[in-house]
Amino acid sequence: MALISQKPDSPFTPGTPVPPELFVGRKQQLEEAAGYMERAASGRLENLFLVGERGIGKSSFAAYLRRVAEIEKNMLGVHVFLGAVDTLEEMTQRIFEGLLREVRTESSLFEKVRSLFGKHIEKLDLFGVSVRFAPPKDKLEALVNEFPHAVYNFLDRVKSERRGLFIALDDINGLAREKAFADWYKSFVDYTAVHFERFPVFVVLVGLPDRWEQMTSLQASLARVFRMVRIERLADEEVSEFFQRAFGSVQVEVEPKALDVLVRFSSGYPILMQEIGDAVYAVDSDGKVDIEDANLGILTAANRVGYRYLEPRVYRTVRSPRYRSILRKLGQHGIRRNFTRREVESWLNEEEKRVFSNFLRRMRELGVIERDLEGGPGAYRFVNEIYPVYIWMEAMRWARKPNSRKTLEGD
Template structure:
């Protein structure tokens, strides 16, 4: 029996192929995606309660922008220092092209050779002086990276770059906004084409604390709400269909009622059901913390009472 990991890992970012809902927000951002590939910078801000799916949405937005508009992206957490965040963004953007555009990657590494301390797998460690320089000339430097990545392509060239920043518990947002305001100011004054989209992910608490009217006027803002009942049904139906599991409308109704459109509860409920069935409704000390024991096909999730008992465990 082959082993397989649950697709419902609690709190994990949903892969674009499994993403459901949020079409209204994609439609809201659509004109600005088009505007950016014409050389005009735009700023997106995603907020919402904790575990409402902000990071999953941004991953899907990156996928959508690349598929439809040939916009590449890089994203990272807002670290304690701007320099740390910048170092990660550069490393991730170059890692993405390392194997598909090896000549381009090598050229950029050669250009930056004097500023590189070491390269360990995907992480490039730069000198402090270089990172300070990039911090002060952020848009120009990422324009250099973007232009070089495009020069390495013979066809299907990229049309834009999306740079994503995600706040978390350790983020120094006072420092970040002090720096980010300079980016906005630079873009407003520049006469060059800047086909960039800057996206920012904040919790509602962070939004209320740090976003005032002066900052908000530059962003296209969207607050993620809970998913619709129909989106919840589609998510579970598609997910269980991957294992050839039959799921009845009665069970779907129960899951809709249980999850209340909260993506985190949806993942948790899916996890409970998956592991309960694949590991025989648990035993042996609850199977030592949900270890994967096997892949069970052709299950029938048709009895809502059976599913209700699983969710109560």
């Protein structure tokens, strides 16, 4: 026990953006974004939409970009999360509050910008390290309307210290639904183009692919305004590099065979590599990850991932008991990422067979399986290697349940 408690904290960060030291991959996207950033820093507004599926690494990419903006381009950067925000007022308040917080420790700079905001700024605690910007409603509305000018004035105050601003608006889920946001953004872009010769600002919007579709259908011109960078799965070499760096940072060695397993089950998904790394790190007790540690960690990670993603999205929302029994039959046949329609059908009873086509379609819609193009017609695979592990475990757990409970649950 004593040994375990002396372990350094896990370097893995499932669920939060990765710290820049452990950020891997995305070379080409970073290069592309850095090009836009340079143009922004040189004086023209650039707008980037960062798009990618859930958990693929958008926020981590945005956080890394911000760091590049600050360190390499000497820009002032904020990264605001707007998940629960659906009004322009609140968004604007958060952006300026974020900017003020960024300069709070540079007192001369802080004093320069503070006067722009009058008495609506509070330094919160004893040491003045926290800043709150809380203007009344009417002032905030005015700030939304005069956003381009407000940003321009801010830039003017900081221009001898910073080349420009980097503003990441993350999780714009609520806002992307609002026509008001789409229209506001369009006029922000047009207004700055017409009124300011220099406007060194890089705005990065972060969202899921359907948010992009929503936003551009509300305001078609936005499709031309934004550059788009797509965040996709990592290559196996990048995942491998990640594990070596992360484990290396806490002096843990990973045996090559174990590393192969960790990489394989991560399937290129950053969220999976973090879950797996975290679970394996907890299992290891001798500073050396061997194949047993890897396998055990993967079971734990699969359990967590399944519980978080498959239970709510699949097991709990899919009402049909047939679907669940099909999933269990898949599970009973072991941990397999690939399967064909034909072979699974041969395991099913008549009722299950009848709904099997619908089952396949639904699982595809839910992002659980995809067509396996290399496998030919009728070939499918789970989107990652971890889902079938969970499905297998769930089937085993279910098989062990006493019969009475099985009937009570109706399946």
